[in-house]
Every structure is written in structure tokens, then in C-alpha cells.
Amino acid sequence: MRLLILVSILILPGLSAAAQTEQPHPSPASLSHSLDRVSKKPAARSPIATKLATRLSRVCGQWAEYWRQKQLDNVVALYAPDAVFLTGTGDRFNGREAIRAVFKTAMEGHTSDLTPRSLVTDVSGNLAYDSGDYLETIIPTSGVAKTELKGNYVIVFKRQRSGKWLIIEHVWTDKPAQ
Numbered sequence: 001m002r003l004l005i006l007v008s009i010l011i012l013p014g015l016s017a018a019a020q021t022e023q024p025h026p027s028p029a030s031l032s033h034s035l036d037r038v039s040k041k042p043a044a045r046s047p048i049a050t051k052l053a054t055r056l057s058r059v060c061g062q063w064a065e066y067w068r069q070k071q072l073d074n075v076v077a078l079y080a081p082d083a084v085f086l087t088g089t090g091d092r093f094n095g096r097e098a099i100r101a102v103f104k105t106a107m108e109g110h111t112s113d114l115t116p117r118s119l120v121t122d123v124s125g126n127l128a129y130d131s132g133d134y135l136e137t138i139i140p141t142s143g144v145a146k147t148e149l150k151g152n153y154v155i156v157f158k159r160q161r162s163g164k165w166l167i168i169e170h171v172w173t174d175k176p177a178q
Contacts, residue, residue: 052123052128052165053121053122053123053128054121056121056123056128056130056157056165057118057121057130058118059130059157059165059167060116060118060132060153060155061116061118062078063075063078063116064114064115064116064134067107067112067114068111068112068114070111072100072103072104072107075103076096076099076103078166078167079096079099079166079167079168080096080158080160080167080168081095082094082095082096082168083095083096083099083166083167083168083169083170084169084170085098085099085102085170085172086170086171086172087172088151088172088173088174088175108141109140109142110140111138111139111141112136112137113136113137113139114134114135114136115134115135116132116153117132117133117134118130118131118132119131119132119133126159127156127157127158127159128156128157128158128159128165129154129155129156130153130154130155130157131152131153131154131155132153133152133153134152134153135148135149135150135177136149136150136151136174137149147176148176149176149177150174150175150176150177151172151173151174151175152172152173153170153171153172153173154169154170154171155167155169155170155171156169
């Protein structure tokens with residue numbers, strides 16, 4: 001309690017003085033110019049970050065290849081043990097084993113021709129994301145007519161202690177292709 005009072009005595013007068021100091025207000029034109037400059041000039045990436053972003057953007061393509069070939073173990077190995085998968089229907093699967101179970105059921109029930117396209121990939125520290133869209137043809141093993149889907153995805157990666165990047169969040173949307 002004494003510490004809180006001491007901090008209040010030392011800091012509050014300085015804040016009051018700063019609040020009373022008149023700050024110049026930027027003109028709307030200068031604000032617009034600043035916003036244009038920010039939105040048109042993305043921050044420069046280091047060559048290492050660019051290379052890593054390119055490598056991570058390819059993970060979705062590798063994921064799709066494993067999915068088409070029904071290589072369940074390889075698909076699941078791309079996820080962290082505590083990963084989360086959110087489906088296009090709003091279902092949430094927590095953990096690698098739950099993700100394995102839902103993917104196994106899906107692979108057993110149909111064959112997929114999935115074509116993802118990465119649109120944006122970025123890296124910041126130990127986190128990265130890849131966002132894109134996809135087209136998919138699903139052919140049920142029951143022989144029912146095939147379904148054409150399209151949608152979007154976001155994959156969030158986290159660098160593990162080992163240095164390996166794994167999926168920690170995967171969101172998938174879908175709707176019938178037109």
C-alpha cells in the first residue's frame with residue numbers, strides 16, 4: 001500500500017503536467033499522407049524472414065499433398081501437440097489426437113483433390129501465419145456425387161523449442177464452388 005501511495009505521489013504530478021502541455025494537432029491532410037505512407041510501404045523484411053515466410057507458405061501445399069495421398073501421419077505431424085483445428089462448420093478440435101481422429105474419419109469417407117493458394121505469409125519472432133484460399137473436389141467413397149468446394153484458410157505457426165515450426169491454429173472455411 002505504501003508503495004502504491006509513493007508511486008502515485010511521484011508519477012501523478014508528471015502526468016498532470018504532461019496532460020496540460022498543449023500538443024499540436026496534425027492537419028487532416030498530414031494524417032492522410034501519413035496513413036498513405038504506412039499502408040503503401042510494408043516494413044522491409046530481412047532475407048532470413050523472407051526465406052522463412054516462403055518456406056512456411058509451402059507447408060499448406062505439402063499439407064494438401066499429404067491429404068490427397070491420405071498420409072494421415074504426415075498431415076498430423078505438421079501440428080503441435082496442443083494445436084487447434086477449426087472447421088468450416090464451426091467445430092473445434094483441440095490437440096493433435098482430436099485432430100487425428102477427425103482427419104482419419106474424413107480420409108476414410110472420401111477422396112479429395114485439394115488445391116491451396118497461399119496469399120499472405122508473415123513471420124514475427126516465434127509466430128508466423130499463412131493465409132490463402134483453396135479449391136477442393138471431394139469424392140465420397142460411398143459413390144455419391146462429388147462436391148466442389150472453395151474457401152479460405154489461416155494457419156498459425158509457432159517455432160518450437162527444437163526450432164521446428166508447427167501448426168498451432170488452423171482455421172478452414174468452405175462453401176460450394178460456383
